Amino acid sequence: YSLAEVAICGENGCETPYESCQNCPTDCGICPAGAAAAGGGGGGGGGGGASLEDITSEIAKAIPPxxxxxxxAIEAVLYRGEFKLDSITLTNNLKSNVIARLSVNGTAFPLVTLEKTEINIPSKEEISTQIKLEAPDDIGYGTYTGMLSIDFNSSAIPSLSLPITIKVIEKMEPLxxxxxxxxxxxxxxxxxxxxGTTIYNMGQTDRVDVVMNYSVKVARTEEVIETMSETLAVDTSKSFYRSINISKDTNPGQYIIEATGTYAYNNKTATSLDTFQVVSEPFLVRIIKEALSFRMYGIHIWQLFVIIIIIIILIRAYLKMKEKWIEEAKKRLRYTFPVxxxxxxxxxARSLWIGKIAEAGKDAYLDMDDLTVHLLAAGGTGSGKSVAAMGVVEELLDKGIPxxxxxxxxxxxxFMKPCTEDHMTKFYEEFGMKKERAKAYKTNLIxxxxxxxxxxxxxxxxxKKGELTIFGISKLRSGHMDKAVQKVIDSVFDASLPESxxxxxxxxFDEVHRLLPKYGGTRGYISLERGMREFRKWGLGMIMISQVLSDFRGAVRANVGTELQLRTKYSGDLNRVKEKYGGNYVKAVVKEGVGTALVxxxxxxxxxxxxxxxxPLLHSPHRIPxxxxxxxKEFMNVIISLKKSAEELKAKGVDTSSIDLELTLAxxxxxxxxxxxxxLYIDSVKKTIEKMQGKS
Known part of the structure; x- marks a missing residue:
């Protein structure tokens, strides 16, 4: 840049060493003959030094024009009637102002218009000027060339030129x-x-933007009553459907739907039309429409109808699905009977919680006072009949019933031990029971x-309220058992109990079927019938546990208020169930799970x-070893013996209240x-009795 400041060719002053007759004859004059050669020879004598030509060439490259x-170049492609604006920029690198004169020649001359033909360019500044390239409407298609010439007010400044090329082509028309x-x-x-409307692109352009205007006119007068418009882009063709509202006050008659497409910068249009009839509504239709147009809470009546219909359909579908689910569930259930x-x-306060309604999950109860009309539990070995009866007894003991x-x-x-068996306690959670509830019951064993x-x-x-008294009759023969039962029932009649x-x-009575005549029973069964008839008036109930139920006849069957039929294969009981309740109940009884009973x-x-x-039971389901x-038995014998000793002391006037208390606790x-x-209590009582006997 510094070279350009000190040595600019054409400033009417030869500025050495940068300018010479060789690189700037304008300022330094024409070199004399042989000067160039002499300069070259000197360079050769210099041996390895650079020649003057090389130096001046490098200097010339660094000096701007x-x-x-x-x-x-100036180039353009135009349609007829189209123009394009272009521009050139001139930079004055001299220290003085320059005047540039512009002119155009060649076949492009008629298509070029210069903004300025003469430009004053101040020193060290640049000036731009516009050039308009325009193709007249009547010009022929082809390529037009020419040259933009730029001359300056000083002959020392070289002229400049710029080629011009303008192509005029035929414009593709849309159709x-x-x-x-x-x-x-x-x-x-x-x-x-x-x-429906279809637009076809039949021209030479690939895509056409079109404004579609739709109007509804009266056919006779062509009066426009409705309009609508939209803008679309069409490639090859486009088909679509539209709708336009016909006013309520439109008179019946023939009408026209007209579609007009405007395109090519609003220069071209395409129109099509079709006819239709506006007809009067039947009175009933009009009434229905007016009713449907009525709003309730801001909602049209027809919308409410639709909502109601949808709700009805959904409800019906839900009920249908629910019915299907129920049917499928019933297929999986074993106890699908009306409850x-x-x-x-x-x-x-007077009910006994005994379990749950099978497959329903609802708690099941028995009315405690209904048991005065007695209960009979029957089922095959391992069906759970004794466990079912024991569950009832647990509830009775908890209610204070002996x-x-x-x-x-x-x-x-x-009953003397709490339940610890996993096969029983694993069902506690299912019934809402906790293992901590497992317990033993006060039991008297005779x-x-x-x-x-x-x-x-x-x-x-x-x-003995809430206590269980067990009469162990495991060592009795069948006939002796018959006699023992008779004796118990007779003793009840002899007790003169108050009515309740x-x-x-x-x-x-467990294994009560042993009293049946077919198993050798005679007097015991007769006493049982008598008890079934009479015990109710004294508030005494009987629970009978048997492998069979149908073999019981007469007063026994007639006075059983509650029957529990557990799983069995005994044909007599199955036939009885079938005759009374139907074959489906028989199928359920045969498939009953352990501990499930037909009630x-x-x-x-x-x-x-x-x-x-x-x-499940709270006490141990197994017999004590x-x-x-x-x-x-030994402890009970000791307690009985100590009670007799206490009675003897009491007869002598000794206060035995402390002994009585400890014996009761024992x-x-x-x-x-x-x-x-x-x-511990027995040892304490023995010591006390020994002391009292010594004093007496």
Whole structure:
């Protein structure tokens, strides 16, 4: 840049060493003959130094021209009637002003218009000027060339030139065709006319923008009554449907739908039309439409109808699906029989919770006082009949009802221990029970080995509220068992008990089928029938557990208020169920799970049987081992002996209240199976009695 400042060719002064006759003859004059050669020879004598030509060539490259032009050519492609603006920029590199004169020659001359033909360019500045390139409407198609010449006011400044090339080409014209068709040939006032439109691109352009105007006219007068417009882009063709509202006050008659497409910068149009009829609405249709147009809470009546219909459809679909789900669920269920929960016993102070309605999950209860009309549980071995009866007895004991059990298997001795067996406690959660609830019950154990020597004080047993008295009859033969049962029932009649409408005590006969005549029973079965008839008036109930039910006849069957039929294969019981309730109940009984029973009481569920899954037990379901029973028996004998000693002391006037209290505690503990605590109380009583006997 510094070279350009000090040495600019054409400034009328030879500025050495940068300018010479060789690189700037304008300022330094024409070189004399031989000067160039001499200069060259000197260079050669210099040996390895650069020649003058090389130096001046490098200097020339670094020196800008007096006036520079920032463009190489002017080119344009035009349609007829089209123009284009271009420009050139000239830069004055001299220290003085320069005047540039512009001119055009060649065939392009008629197409070029210069903004300025003479330009004054101040020193060190650049000036731009516009050039308009325009193709007249009547000019021929082809290529027009020429030259833009730029001369300066000083002959020392070289002229500049710029080539011009202008192509004039034929413009491709768009051409559209439009077709419209009324879809609804008859329209009611206030409704929409539906029509279809197709636009065809028939010109040379690939894509055409078109403004579509639609109008509805009266056919006779061509009066426009409705309009609509839109803008579209069409490639090859475009088909679509539209609708336009026909006013409510439109008179019946013939009308025209007209579609007009405007394109090519509003220079061209394409139009199509079709006719349709506006007809009067029937009176009924008009009334219906007016009714449907009525709004309620801002919603059209027809919309409400649609909503209601949708709701009805959804409800019907839901009910259909629900019915299907129920049917599928019934196929999976075993106990799909009618149960009216409103007609079953409910939770109350006098009800017993015994489990849940099978496959319904609802709690199942028995009315405690209904058991004065007795209960019979029947089922095959392993069906859970004893467990079901034991669950009822647990509830009775918790209600403070004394229970007397005639146990031929000693299984009921499990009441003396809490339940710890996993196969039982694993069902607690299902029934809403906690393992902490497992417990033992106060139990009195009386072995019956000789029915002739066996005595029972019913009143005394009934005074033991909430206690279980077990009569162990496992060592009795069938005939002796028959005699023992007769003796117990006769003792009840001899007890002169007060009458009661509420349950006061419960007698349980396990394996009661052994009393049947077919198993050798005689007098016991007759006494059982008598008890079934009479015990109710004293508030005494009986629970009978048997492998069969149908073999019981007469007063026994007639006085059973509640029947529990557990799983069985005994044909007599199955035939009885089939005759009374139908074959479906038989199928369910055969497939019953362990601990599930068909329950029937004429007061429940309109007398129809239903199924109950009995709850798990709180006490141990297993009999106490013989060794432990022997310990229990020994403790009871000791307690009985100590009671006799206390009675003797009392007869002598000795205060035995402390002894009586400790003996009662000892008896309670042994009834709960707590032998260690029992031994402590017995040892204490023995010491006290010995002291008192010594004093007396």
């Amino acid at each position: 007096p006036v520079s032009l920032k463009k190489n 559209l065709d439009v077709k419209v068709e009324a879809i609804t040939k008859e329209v009611y006032p206030g409704e929409h006319l539906k029509f 009216d929960l409103r007609k079953l016993p409910r939770k109350s 229970v007397l059990v005639f146990d031929p298997t000693m299984q009921w001795t499990g 072995y019956v080995e000789d029915p002739d020597k066996f005595e029972i004080d019913v009143k005394k047993c009934m005074e 409408s509420q349950l006061k005590a419960m007698l349980v 029937q009481n004429s007061k429940y569920n309109d007398g129809l049987p239903y199924f109950i899954r009995f709850r 013989e060794e432990e029973l022997k310990v229990f 008896e309670n503990k042994i009834k709960e199976g707590k032998t260690r605590m029992t031994q």
